[in-house]
Amino acid sequence: MSVGIRHNWQVSEIGAIYNTPLLELIYQAASVHRQYHDPTKIQVCKLISIKTGGCPEDCSYCAQSSRYKTEVKAQALLEKETVLNIAQQAKQNGISRVCMGAAWREVRDNSQFEQVLEMVKEVTALGLEVCCTLGMLSPSQAQRLEDAGLYAYNHNLDTSRDYYNTIITTRTYEDRLNTINNIRQTNVTVCSGGILGLGESVGDRLSMLHTLATLNPHPESVPINILSQVTGTPLENQPEVPIWDVVRMIATARIVMPSSDVRLTAGRAKLSQVEQALCFMAGANSIFSSDDGHMLTVTTPCPGYDADREMLNLLGLSMRSPYTATN
Numbered sequence: 001m002s003v004g005i006r007h008n009w010q011v012s013e014i015g016a017i018y019n020t021p022l023l024e025l026i027y028q029a030a031s032v033h034r035q036y037h038d039p040t041k042i043q044v045c046k047l048i049s050i051k052t053g054g055c056p057e058d059c060s061y062c063a064q065s066s067r068y069k070t071e072v073k074a075q076a077l078l079e080k081e082t083v084l085n086i087a088q089q090a091k092q093n094g095i096s097r098v099c100m101g102a103a104w105r106e107v108r109d110n111s112q113f114e115q116v117l118e119m120v121k122e123v124t125a126l127g128l129e130v131c132c133t134l135g136m137l138s139p140s141q142a143q144r145l146e147d148a149g150l151y152a153y154n155h156n157l158d159t160s161r162d163y164y165n166t167i168i169t170t171r172t173y174e175d176r177l178n179t180i181n182n183i184r185q186t187n188v189t190v191c192s193g194g195i196l197g198l199g200e201s202v203g204d205r206l207s208m209l210h211t212l213a214t215l216n217p218h219p220e221s222v223p224i225n226i227l228s229q230v231t232g233t234p235l236e237n238q239p240e241v242p243i244w245d246v247v248r249m250i251a252t253a254r255i256v257m258p259s260s261d262v263r264l265t266a267g268r269a270k271l272s273q274v275e276q277a278l279c280f281m282a283g284a285n286s287i288f289s290s291d292d293g294h295m296l297t298v299t300t301p302c303p304g305y306d307a308d309r310e311m312l313n314l315l316g317l318s319m320r321s322p323y324t325a326t327n
Contacts, residue, residue: 003032007216009256014206014213018252022244026282029251033283036258041320042312043097043261043286045131046090047302050078050119051102051112057170059158077102077112080119087123093305095289096322098123099131099154105171106136113141117148124149129322131191131221136175139182146186151323152221153183154191160207163200180215189220193263196249197227197241205249213256222253222260224284226267241267243275247282254283261286269303273311280315 020028033039087098100119107113116134123130132145133154145153158164161173183190194208212219226246229236253262263286264279271279276287290302303311312318 003035003255003258005218005259006256007214007218009210009213011206011210014209014252014256015202017255018202018206018209018248022248025248025251026278029254029283030281032255032258033285037285038320039285040317041285042280042317043263043320044095044308044312045097045099045263045286045288046086046095046290047099047101047288048078048083048086049103050083050100050116051075051104055103055105057105057168059168059170077115080115080122083119084122084126087126087128091126091128093289094309094319095128096320097129097131097152097286099133099152099288101133101154102135104135107134107138107141109141113144117144120145120148120150124151127322133191136171136179137182139185142182142186142188146188150188152189152191154221154223155179155183156193156195156223156225157208157211158194159198159200160204161211162207163198163204167198177211180219190215191221191223191263192219193221193223193225193253193265195225195227195266196245197229197238197267198235199238206252209249209253209256212253218257218260220260221263221286222257223263223265224249224253225265226270228267240270243271243278246271246275247278250279250284251282263287266302273314276311277315280317285320 017025083100090098102116116132120130120132129151130149131152131154132150155176157176159167164173180190180192192212196205212222224246226241227235227238229238250262250264262284264276264284265288268276268287287308288302289305289308
């Protein structure tokens with residue numbers, strides 16, 4: 001199967017892909033993946049929570065919301081030296097991309113933002129791709145991040161436009177799209193995807209993919225997250241997402257956004273090596289790894305560097321270098 005890059009997808013077309021018989025879908029997605037990417041390379045990323053907890057938003061899945069009683073306690077912004085040490089250790093373990101996340105509703109023009117800009121400059125100077133996820137951004141803030149050397153900005157849609165208000169009420173879908181548009185006015189790449197397991201329908205998943213796949217250009221990075229149920233949040237009792245749903249979502253994203261990196265992100269710790277291998281076959285070419293067993297907070301487990309190296313070696317895969325063009 002050979003496909004070109006399109007931005008005029010219809011929801012019905014995406015649905016037809018998603019509902020293709022599973023093994024045929026995986027084959028088609030694997031063929032597209034090989035057309036645009038090196039199938040032997042996986043980008044391994046590290047997520048650093050530079051400002052944990054105390055977020056005023058009400059995202060129903062999130063341990064860091066101040067509205068819910070979870071294990072996560074609000075903490076101050078990390079010191080730059082601490083972040084640099086974590087990034088340096090990650091680089092020594094083969095990590096090529098470091099994402100710095102802050103539990104903020106939006107970026108404010110204050111001393112904390114100045115500190116983040118310094119972190120971006122110095123982690124970039126280590127030779128790593130730097131991604132930030134800091135909440136909503138103004139055009140001028142996006143420009144300042146570009147000037148500091150930022151490579152990517154993450155701002156997920158989470159789910160479909162129609163289902164969104166069921167999960168979050170403290171900002172709108174348009175707010176999210178506006179932030180993506182503000183990033184697009186710079187040379188910073190866009191990272192935007194969603195979460196499976198929020199109680200959404202298949203139609204919601206297709207709608208979210210449609211929104212992403214009709215952006216021009218497509219996000220350079222599309223994370224597919226699996227809900228980590230957090231005690232104390234409204235979604236703590238959500239059922240697990242079947243692996244076949246995860247594989248279908250990854251494969252469909254790969255076909256409709258062929259040049260994007262499709263990232264198997266939060267929730268990967270739930271998956272066996274065999275299940276992860278299926279995700280790689282279906283077009284996932286990026287994972288997050290950890291030195292402490294957590295992706296972002298104590299409530300989000302993440303496989304460790306050693307376990308991931310062992311798995312990649314077993315599958316004959318290698319870690320991708322930073323700034324490697326994939327299309």
